[in-house]
Amino acid sequence: MSGDIWISLLIAGLSRAMIYFLLASGLTLIFGVLKVINFAHGAFYMLGIFICYSVVKFTGNFAVAFFIIPLVFGFVLGGLTETFLFRRVYKAEHVMQLLLSIGVTYIIADVVKIIWGVSPYSVGMPEVFRGFFSLGGITITKYNLFIIAISLATALAMFAVLYRTKIGSIIRACTYSREMTMTAGVNVSRVFTLVFVAGTALAGLASVAAAPMTTGMLGMDNEMIMIVFSVVIIGGAGSITGALLGATIIGVVEALAVPVLPEFAEVIMYVIVAVVLLFRPQGLFGKSEARV
Amino acid sequence: MDKIRNLQAGTREWTWYVAVFVILMIVPFFGSIFWTNLLTEILIMGLAAMSVNLLLGFGGSLPFGHAAFFASGAYATALLIKETNLPFLAVLIIAPAMAAVVGAVFGIIITRLYEFYYAIVSAASCMVLWTLIRKVPILGGDTGITGVEIPELLSSIDAVYIFTAIVVFTVLICTKILLNSPFGWIQQAIRENPNRVTCTGSNVLRHRYIAFIISSFICGIAGMLFVLHTQSTFPSYAHWIKSGDFVMICILGGVNTFIGPMVGAAALIILQTYITSLTQHWLLFLGISICLLVIFMPSGIMGLTGHLPKKIQSFFKKSGHNQRG
Numbered sequence: 318m319s320g321d322i323w324i325s326l327l328i329a330g331l332s333r334a335m336i337y338f339l340l341a342s343g344l345t346l347i348f349g350v351l352k353v354i355n356f357a358h359g360a361f362y363m364l365g366i367f368i369c370y371s372v373v374k375f376t377g378n379f380a381v382a383f384f385i386i387p388l389v390f391g392f393v394l395g396g397l398t399e400t401f402l403f404r405r406v407y408k409a410e411h412v413m414q415l416l417l418s419i420g421v422t423y424i425i426a427d428v429v430k431i432i433w434g435v436s437p438y439s440v441g442m443p444e445v446f447r448g449f450f451s452l453g454g455i456t457i458t459k460y461n462l463f464i465i466a467i468s469l470a471t472a473l474a475m476f477a478v479l480y481r482t483k484i485g486s487i488i489r490a491c492t493y494s495r496e497m498t499m500t501a502g503v504n505v506s507r508v509f510t511l512v513f514v515a516g517t518a519l520a521g522l523a524s525v526a527a528a529p530m531t532t533g534m535l536g537m538d539n540e541m542i543m544i545v546f547s548v549v550i551i552g553g554a555g556s557i558t559g560a561l562l563g564a565t566i567i568g569v570v571e572a573l574a575v576p577v578l579p580e581f582a583e584v585i586m587y588v589i590v591a592v593v594l595l596f597r598p599q600g601l602f603g604k605s606e607a608r609v
Numbered sequence: 610m611d612k613i614r615n616l617q618a619g620t621r622e623w624t625w626y627v628a629v630f631v632i633l634m635i636v637p638f639f640g641s642i643f644w645t646n647l648l649t650e651i652l653i654m655g656l657a658a659m660s661v662n663l664l665l666g667f668g669g670s671l672p673f674g675h676a677a678f679f680a681s682g683a684y685a686t687a688l689l690i691k692e693t694n695l696p697f698l699a700v701l702i703i704a705p706a707m708a709a710v711v712g713a714v715f716g717i718i719i720t721r722l723y724e725f726y727y728a729i730v731s732a733a734s735c736m737v738l739w740t741l742i743r744k745v746p747i748l749g750g751d752t753g754i755t756g757v758e759i760p761e762l763l764s765s766i767d768a769v770y771i772f773t774a775i776v777v778f779t780v781l782i783c784t785k786i787l788l789n790s791p792f793g794w795i796q797q798a799i800r801e802n803p804n805r806v807t808c809t810g811s812n813v814l815r816h817r818y819i820a821f822i823i824s825s826f827i828c829g830i831a832g833m834l835f836v837l838h839t840q841s842t843f844p845s846y847a848h849w850i851k852s853g854d855f856v857m858i859c860i861l862g863g864v865n866t867f868i869g870p871m872v873g874a875a876a877l878i879i880l881q882t883y884i885t886s887l888t889q890h891w892l893l894f895l896g897i898s899i900c901l902l903v904i905f906m907p908s909g910i911m912g913l914t915g916h917l918p919k920k921i922q923s924f925f926k927k928s929g930h931n932q933r934g
Contacts, residue, residue: 356853421896594722595718598721
């Protein structure tokens with residue numbers, strides 16, 4: 318194959334990678350502050366895609382879905398699950414937290430089944446983003462570029478908030494020591510809710526961004542959460558830079574592996590995870606205390 | 610004095626096991642196919658959950674990938690019977706051994722990790738197997754392997770049930786002995802504090818690795834028994850959701866006790882059979898139950914024994930020498 322096709326594949330892979338990044342950054346943000354791994358993050362993603370389908374169907378406008386869903390998602394879904402469920406298990410054993418998030422996964426999966434049924438749905442590509450640019454032999458679909466731009470903007474915004482604002486420094490303080498931050502007069506409980514809302518909003522953003530290029534179906538959540546976990550493991554839990562790097566590695570390798578080894582593209586991802594873990598058990602950007 | 614009391618409690622516990630075993634042996638004579646099938650399933654799921662509890666309750670790890678070993682045991686049994694002419698007895702030994710081999714490979718990475726990393730990586734490891742099973746043609750692909758022929762002797766529902774009960778009880782007793790050996794005590798010490806165990810001169814990493822392999826072997830036995838029961842295997846056996854079910858069974862029964870997983874399996878499967886006969890939305894029910902369980906009843910069904918009359922409670926107290934302090 319010629320080099321042009323590889324570059325096109327690379328860009329398609331990058332846009333996939335950006336979806337993974339949006340999801341993984343939410344997961345890793347929640348983990349960094351709350352020290353909870355949310356298995357339900359994949360289910361949030363699936364729910365988002367189905368909601369996006371319905372919103373686009375009723376309003377006929379993708380832009381509405383794009384701006385509304387992440388907000389509603391964060392404040393309603395994230396707010397409710399944090400306040401009523403996760404808040405009660407922060408001090409419980411870790412297995413309880415994991416089990417609780419699996420319970421949420423089941424509930425969401427069944428709710429999706431009740432509302433949308435078992436048939437797959439897809440959101441049509443919005444008119445603005447149809448078509449592609451071509452540079453010589455390289456073809457890039459407009460939507461892929463849009464996703465990459467949006468995600469990089471989100472990443473920049475996250476870094477800006479975390480490292481340049483007061484609330485960012487409070488969040489970072491919480492990742493170091495919950496007790497010390499509390500002593501400094503911060504309402505830690507509210508910070509936790511805020512972080513969970515932000516993480517869930519990112520999942521909502523990921524699902525809206527992914528909706529036009531994926532088909533929403535039951536069971537997609539379980540596969541997506543594994544990819545996102547792999548990203549988090551490679552990058553190191555709690556690190557947003559790590560999530561960006563891990564997502565890029567997984568997305569690009571997956572895209573490039575498809576023409577070579579179509580059947581085993583997923584397995585290659587796990588091989589990368591295994592190799593990273595053998596040499597750096599805490600992930601590329603993780604802190605070593607994450608081990609114990 | 611304490612020693613004598615412990616011995617007495619021990620004897621009483623063994624009596625209890627023998628009594629349950631005898632009752633289980635009588636069940637087929639009532640002729641209810643429904644209950645025989647249900648009990649077979651309960652025993653198998655209980656065994657699988659117990660292998661998880663060996664690491665979860667007694668080792669303090671978060672094993673979210675035991676579906677891999679369940680599936681390994683199941684697929685090894687199905688393939689060995691279908692594709693080779695090995696005698697049945699050999700299959701019964703090789704199949705769990707294959708699960709142990711898979712455990713030994715995954716364990717190299719998993720047992721080095723702690724906490725959430727352990728959970729995520731073990732969940733990912735069973736998805737590796739899930740992907741492989743669906744893609745490799747000899748493993749049956751998406752449709753799985755059906756129509757596994759088992760020997761004449763075990764072809765009736767009752768025979769499979771009795772065989773399952775005998776195997777499960779043998780494994781239970783062996784595990785009990787193992788947990789009361791120095792190996793078992795180190796396992797529980799690692800749960801409390803790995804660093805201190807290192808200071809006593811034990812090799813924590815090697816210990817965790819061996820415990821992981823033993824646990825995967827037992828889970829392989831459960832997978833093998835399940836193939837004898839259903840005569841088919843499906844890729845969903847290796848899905849991480851299945852591992853989640855095992856953990857859920859442990860928590861439901863009570864992780865701090867030895868027989869908790871068995872109790873949990875009985876409760877979950879009976880409930881599942883009942884609810885699915887009423888409505889399609891078992892998952893919704895299960896999800897809500899998990900949330901309620903985790904928030905309001907974290908010590909599981911066995912934890913409820915604290916509310917029983919003193920007399921009965923003392924039984925559980927004394928037999929619970931391996932309760933979490």
